[in-house]
Amino acid sequence: MNYTKQIQDIASKLFTEGKIDIFIGYQQNSFDDNQVPVLITDPAEIPKLVFSDKSVFNLTNYLKFEHTKNKRVGLVVKGCDSRSLNLLLTEKQVKRENLYVIGVCCEGVTDDNGAKAKNCEVCVMPDPVVYDEILGNPSGKKPYRVDPDVAEVAKMPLVERADYFEEIFQNCIRCNACRHSCPLCYCSKCCIDQETSTLYNGSNTVSSAVHALLTWSMHLAGRCVDCRNCEKACPSHLPLHLLHKQNEKVIFENFQEHLSGMIADDRGAFYKYNQKDPDDFIM
Amino acid sequence: METQEKEVKGSVQSAENPGLTAPADWQPVIIGILCNWCSYAGSDLTGTSRIQYPPNIRIIRVPCSSRVDPWFIIKSLQATADGVLISGCHPGDCHYIAGNYYARRRFLVIKNLLNFVGYHENRVQFSWVSAAEGAKFAQVVAKVTDDIKKLGPLHRYKKENF
Amino acid sequence: MSFSIYETDKQGLTAFYDAVAGKFETYAPVEKFGKFDYRRITKIAEGNPDSPIAATMTVKPLFFPKSSPILKFQENKEETLISNNIEGDLSSGKRVILGIRHCDARGLQVLDKVYSWDFIDTDYQKKRENTILVSTRCDKAGVNCFCTSLDYDVENSDAHDVKIVNGLNGKIYIKAVTQKGEDFLKESPVSLKLAGNDSDEEMKKQYKSFESSFRLKMNYKEINEKLQNKFDSPEFETISRNCIGCNTCAFICPTCHCFKISDEKIRDTGVRYKSYDSCNNTYFTLMAGGHNPRPVKYRRWRQRAMHKFVYYKERFGVNLCVGCGHCAISCPVNISIFEVVNKVANS
Numbered sequence: 001m002n003y004t005k006q007i008q009d010i011a012s013k014l015f016t017e018g019k020i021d022i023f024i025g026y027q028q029n030s031f032d033d034n035q036v037p038v039l040i041t042d043p044a045e046i047p048k049l050v051f052s053d054k055s056v057f058n059l060t061n062y063l064k065f066e067h068t069k070n071k072r073v074g075l076v077v078k079g080c081d082s083r084s085l086n087l088l089l090t091e092k093q094v095k096r097e098n099l100y101v102i103g104v105c106c107e108g109v110t111d112d113n114g115a116k117a118k119n120c121e122v123c124v125m126p127d128p129v130v131y132d133e134i135l136g137n138p139s140g141k142k143p144y145r146v147d148p149d150v151a152e153v154a155k156m157p158l159v160e161r162a163d164y165f166e167e168i169f170q171n172c173i174r175c176n177a178c179r180h181s182c183p184l185c186y187c188s189k190c191c192i193d194q195e196t197s198t199l200y201n202g203s204n205t206v207s208s209a210v211h212a213l214l215t216w217s218m219h220l221a222g223r224c225v226d227c228r229n230c231e232k233a234c235p236s237h238l239p240l241h242l243l244h245k246q247n248e249k250v251i252f253e254n255f256q257e258h259l260s261g262m263i264a265d266d267r268g269a270f271y272k273y274n275q276k277d278p279d280d281f282i283m
Numbered sequence: 284m285e286t287q288e289k290e291v292k293g294s295v296q297s298a299e300n301p302g303l304t305a306p307a308d309w310q311p312v313i314i315g316i317l318c319n320w321c322s323y324a325g326s327d328l329t330g331t332s333r334i335q336y337p338p339n340i341r342i343i344r345v346p347c348s349s350r351v352d353p354w355f356i357i358k359s360l361q362a363t364a365d366g367v368l369i370s371g372c373h374p375g376d377c378h379y380i381a382g383n384y385y386a387r388r389r390f391l392v393i394k395n396l397l398n399f400v401g402y403h404e405n406r407v408q409f410s411w412v413s414a415a416e417g418a419k420f421a422q423v424v425a426k427v428t429d430d431i432k433k434l435g436p437l438h439r440y441k442k443e444n445f
Numbered sequence: 446m447s448f449s450i451y452e453t454d455k456q457g458l459t460a461f462y463d464a465v466a467g468k469f470e471t472y473a474p475v476e477k478f479g480k481f482d483y484r485r486i487t488k489i490a491e492g493n494p495d496s497p498i499a500a501t502m503t504v505k506p507l508f509f510p511k512s513s514p515i516l517k518f519q520e521n522k523e524e525t526l527i528s529n530n531i532e533g534d535l536s537s538g539k540r541v542i543l544g545i546r547h548c549d550a551r552g553l554q555v556l557d558k559v560y561s562w563d564f565i566d567t568d569y570q571k572k573r574e575n576t577i578l579v580s581t582r583c584d585k586a587g588v589n590c591f592c593t594s595l596d597y598d599v600e601n602s603d604a605h606d607v608k609i610v611n612g613l614n615g616k617i618y619i620k621a622v623t624q625k626g627e628d629f630l631k632e633s634p635v636s637l638k639l640a641g642n643d644s645d646e647e648m649k650k651q652y653k654s655f656e657s658s659f660r661l662k663m664n665y666k667e668i669n670e671k672l673q674n675k676f677d678s679p680e681f682e683t684i685s686r687n688c689i690g691c692n693t694c695a696f697i698c699p700t701c702h703c704f705k706i707s708d709e710k711i712r713d714t715g716v717r718y719k720s721y722d723s724c725n726n727t728y729f730t731l732m733a734g735g736h737n738p739r740p741v742k743y744r745r746w747r748q749r750a751m752h753k754f755v756y757y758k759e760r761f762g763v764n765l766c767v768g769c770g771h772c773a774i775s776c777p778v779n780i781s782i783f784e785v786v787n788k789v790a791n792s
Contacts, residue, residue, distance in 0.1 A: 162401025
């Protein structure tokens with residue numbers, strides 16, 4: 001999966017035709033083989049652009065900042081990134097006409113150790129769902145599988161599971177990097193950032209971490225596209241995907257196999273209902 | 284307090300923290316979040332019909348069961364509550380046409396999520412109670428109180444330093 | 446004043462660590478979720494003082510906890526009662542921290558300046574007094590490290606009490622650096638052998654090889670001087686474009702010391718907490734009237750870089766950045782403060 005040449009060509013074409021003001025892609029780290037995002041405004045910087053299986057970060061996260069808002073942006077998306085872009089379009093956070101989207105048919109990215117990333121193992125949509133130009137050959141939708149980590153944790157007895165999660169929440173330093181790196185967390189004032197309010201907990205204690213992370217994952221339930229930007233950003237390396245994948249599992253199994261961002265104009269699972277939704281847990 | 288504990292025989296174990304116990308006559312605190320149009324009126328009927336129900340429940344009135352933000356539940360459990368009961372109109376009876384249908388989806392997810400991170404599944408319970416079901420409301424509260432008495436006091440993820 | 450140097454080998458060092466862990470309240474890097482964090486240990490097998498701790502968490506939380514209660518209040522009809530004698534996690538006993546790196550220890554030395562200025566934070570001072578820092582010198586620099594390029598002498602640093610150097614000849618040298626460390630080693634639960642005359646030479650050799658392994662090098666004096674006139678540099682805008690404003694850098698920085706105050710309440714009782722904050726937050730400088738002097742990202746980045754390399758130096762005479770590289774490692778988009786200051790200074 002190496003599209004460096006194609007992406008450079010497309011970017012230079014877009015700049016010469018004057019279609020975009022800013023291009024968001026990946027660049028190589030100078031000291032290791034990982035890649036980081038790069039925002040290009042000057043066509044002279046185009047040779048920096050690369051794309052390979054190390055292009056991990058979900059670039060749609062950049063669409064929420066003041067320096068990209070209301071600008072004409074070209075960007076590269078993989079399967080999961082395009083799903084989050086789909087949601088951003090549905091939720092009217094970006095204008096479609098301002099974007100030029102290069103969709104890449106993803107063959108799976110690798111993590112820092114060179115192994116296939118964990119979220120790619122359970123990926124449901126490797127092909128872009130929104131794009132102006134597509135690179136690679138689409139391989140089609142894959143069947144949904146329950147995340148193996150979630151299945152493993154769910155098997156633990158209650159007390160053991162509670163201890164396991166307490167350890168996670170203890171290690172949270174509440175930097176809110178998970179929230180800031182999430183492409184779907186675009187609120188300019190986030191509820192879990194409200195430090196001075198006594199409604200939300202401002203401290204960095206375990207109870208506040210529980211409060212913040214559970215509230216945050218509920219706001220992303222039925223919307224999370226499993227790009228795992230949050231986990232990459234977390235300085236404590238917490239397995240945050242457990243919360244999201246658990247919600248995704250419940251939603252998929254109970255609400256007509258809902259998967260977020262797969263089709264245009266499909267809002268999250270909590271924005272619609274079905275009269276036949278499960279009712280047996282309610283007295 | 285200490286003399287009381289000595290008099291009481293036996294103790295209740297916390298479901299989430301087996302090491303922590305409370306005296307056998309311990310009374311749980313349950314937060315009841317009721318929708319204004321059905322369940323709150325139903326609880327009113329329970330009172331006017333003079334039906335007895337356990338006094339452990341503290342009722343909060345909200346406009347609709349859909350008003351219940353997941354953090355109401357989390358916040359209650361982190362403060363003083365040992366359990367939460369949420370009650371609204373029967374499906375199809377919502378005063379705002381479809382509020383409880385939306386709420387139902389959220390409830391299923393938050394219930395599973397709380398259980399996943401280590402709360403016992405009976406800590407948070409839901410019911411549909413209409414304005415005419417005074418007797419049902421008493422039954423529901425009795426059942427929830429009974430369930431939570433069995434689970435013992437909640438110590439997991441409580442607010443620190445209070 | 447010269448302090449004693451002892452020599453030992455790998456097994457001897459483990460025995461020394463084990464004896465320390467058994468005798469004192471000891472903290473060492475413990476692995477959790479693939480990162481290392483300083484945790485209480487009772488025997489050395491639980492932790493790993495030789496871990497790449499510099500790549501993950503700092504020692505700061507043991508002195509300046511991520512969240513500590515500062516007072517408790519209770520309201521009744523007539524008045525509000527305030528009690529500020531909350532214990533927090535203030536430890537009264539002696540603590541020993543093993544496996545700390547030189548940069549981390551220097552971070553504490555830098556923090557001392559701000560904690561003993563203006564308001565004296567007794568909680569912090571007490572923790573500092575009660576703690577013995579046993580520091581291990583790195584054998585090789587990490588890709589983001591640049592501690593040797595800053596305004597302090599890494600080789601003869603006196604930020605820690607005891608330093609441990611893995612000599613190139615296979616011997617391990619334990620050297621007391623302060624009087625506290627000297628006393629600590631004298632009372633050592635295991636008997637240590639005094640090192641031979643070549644120990645100074647060997648430690649120098651190790652430092653030479655360590656120094657040569659740095660990828661990042663700069664001339665601190667020059668950068669500091671150049672930066673002072675770069676307040677209006679357009680480079681800040683270019684650099685901060687990549688930043689996603691996640692605050693990770695400030696939360697794990699060994700020298701960042703900004704905090705926020707927040708109240709938590711249950712009914713009539715409340716607790717006031719002091720917790721970490723970051724200057725990269727939009728609301729960090731937000732005023733009650735709605736005015737925000739640093740509303741955009743590049744201005745917040747300018748504050749961060751200038752505070753680290755210029756303002757703190759002006760006020761306290763030391764550089765706020767210690768070159769540990771934690772921020773660059775944790776940054777999801779690998780922005781390094783080293784690159785930022787170099788680019789700005791040379792713009």
